[in-house]
Amino acid sequence: MTEFFDVRSGKVNGALVITVSGEVDVAGETQFVRHVVDGVGTTDAQRVVLDLSRVAFMDSTGLRMLLLCKRRAEERGIPMTLSITADGPVSRLIDVSGVAEMFQLERMG
Amino acid sequence: MAADLSRNEAARMAAVRRYDVLDSPPDGAFDRITSLAARLFEVPIALVTIVDTDRIWFKSQHGLDVGVIGRDPGLCASAILQDELYLVNDAATDPRTLANPLVAGELGLRFYAAAQLTTHDGHNLGTLCVIDRRPRELTESELSSLRDLASVVVDELELRLSARRTVGLEADLRHLAEELAGTLQESLLPTELPTVEGIELAARYHVAHRNQVGGDFYDVFLQPTSPGCVAVVGDVSGKGALAASLTGTARWALRTVALDERAPSEGLARLNTVLFQAHSEPNRYCTLALTAIRPRYDGGADLTISLAGHPPPLLVEPDGTVERLGTTGPIAGWFHDPVYSDSSRSAPAGSVLLLFTDGLLEAIGGHACVSDEPLQAILRRVAGRGASEVADALDAALPAGELSDDAAFLVIRVGEVQ
Numbered sequence: 091m092t093e094f095f096d097v098r099s100g101k102v103n104g105a106l107v108i109t110v111s112g113e114v115d116v117a118g119e120t121q122f123v124r125h126v127v128d129g130v131g132t133t134d135a136q137r138v139v140l141d142l143s144r145v146a147f148m149d150s151t152g153l154r155m156l157l158l159c160k161r162r163a164e165e166r167g168i169p170m171t172l173s174i175t176a177d178g179p180v181s182r183l184i185d186v187s188g189v190a191e192m193f194q195l196e197r198m199g
Numbered sequence: 200m201a202a203d204l205s206r207n208e209a210a211r212m213a214a215v216r217r218y219d220v221l222d223s224p225p226d227g228a229f230d231r232i233t234s235l236a237a238r239l240f241e242v243p244i245a246l247v248t249i250v251d252t253d254r255i256w257f258k259s260q261h262g263l264d265v266g267v268i269g270r271d272p273g274l275c276a277s278a279i280l281q282d283e284l285y286l287v288n289d290a291a292t293d294p295r296t297l298a299n300p301l302v303a304g305e306l307g308l309r310f311y312a313a314a315q316l317t318t319h320d321g322h323n324l325g326t327l328c329v330i331d332r333r334p335r336e337l338t339e340s341e342l343s344s345l346r347d348l349a350s351v352v353v354d355e356l357e358l359r360l361s362a363r364r365t366v367g368l369e370a371d372l373r374h375l376a377e378e379l380a381g382t383l384q385e386s387l388l389p390t391e392l393p394t395v396e397g398i399e400l401a402a403r404y405h406v407a408h409r410n411q412v413g414g415d416f417y418d419v420f421l422q423p424t425s426p427g428c429v430a431v432v433g434d435v436s437g438k439g440a441l442a443a444s445l446t447g448t449a450r451w452a453l454r455t456v457a458l459d460e461r462a463p464s465e466g467l468a469r470l471n472t473v474l475f476q477a478h479s480e481p482n483r484y485c486t487l488a489l490t491a492i493r494p495r496y497d498g499g500a501d502l503t504i505s506l507a508g509h510p511p512p513l514l515v516e517p518d519g520t521v522e523r524l525g526t527t528g529p530i531a532g533w534f535h536d537p538v539y540s541d542s543s544r545s546a547p548a549g550s551v552l553l554l555f556t557d558g559l560l561e562a563i564g565g566h567a568c569v570s571d572e573p574l575q576a577i578l579r580r581v582a583g584r585g586a587s588e589v590a591d592a593l594d595a596a597l598p599a600g601e602l603s604d605d606a607a608f609l610v611i612r613v614g615e616v617q
Binding site for chain 2: 113146147150154179183187
């Protein structure tokens, strides 16, 4: 069953919080770039939290998007945290891809 | 004058053929126009006609059972020779028509008004005409309406022509894209696997979309100074031309950096440097499982594996034990200086090593599956079998129809071919 990709964002205590849900693959690439990558790249917030705990599936396109977000955040000199579910699809992808150390991860039970 | 006419006629006939309307099946859009014209002008007969070389063919006829008449007596044939509306208010007294068999004969035609169907490039294909058995006269506003209706007919013809062209173009483009994708894919994959003593190989590649170059690749090559071979399965992020260029770079760079007897981890680190430099704005990366397979005299083999962001290969021993091999390292081509490590293991004769891309997990495990458990279950069932048999068993587990992602795998069986 396909779960649709969706993005919501808002400011919480000076932090830009972007919540992504559904399936993140090539079908949602354009939307992800527009709403997430560009969101990180243009924010005036002091830090960024990507809440990926509701992502049902993520493939290599999604990982590339996360890496782009990280690059944008670094360019602006703001820290970025990924909030993910331990043993969830994003955790697995990040672990298999060997990039866990590159991100600031908040793994939730 | 006559030569002029025939030259124009040749060009006009070319236009008629281009619209490909002659002898086409009835079409509701044109029938609605003729029935509207008949109602609007209060006449019994309204026609959309196309003038062919020797006949006048009716695309739509309202109030007439004939589908075609000869061109000779045809009023429409005369009508298309001029650009003004062709009007015969009383055919019985009009010198142009009084001897016409349609007028003098059974049909008893008295009133005829035709607006030419003029294409955007100025050719008169035929007419929209209204006919009555009694003399008539049309008002200026009725004449404008007749012209407008004729334009609607031409618009409909243009619409059909451009729709047919679009469909044809799309088919051509699709065919070309499939051909290109096929050719390119072949250059990204080995045409045949090498023969390696003490190892049996089988490889399969399933593309999700025929008209797109996939991002998956595999390769097996020999090293001049070592026994055995090096095998790799990789997956480049994205699809299409960009992915293909990175796939090509990755495959050939790997062959170059792995020529000498280097540990796979070192091969990956060097490959990363090449990819990182080759794509100065590194927006793409690839994942790889790189394995050195060194056969031993006892029929077994020593395996050394290094992973760059790739799902771990599976080793199934003849007794059905399945194990994931390799230690995870970062994706290749994105980071400046990633660290890769090697895992070594000896495999007894009859073991099968499966290198695969994540597309296979989804193809076999179902939509969005990232677990290798379904793969492991298949491997347990075919433990101890030959490489082709294992590949066939995996192929058999693929769903019918298009896959959502490309899937590639390489089966490496340790031991002599049985």
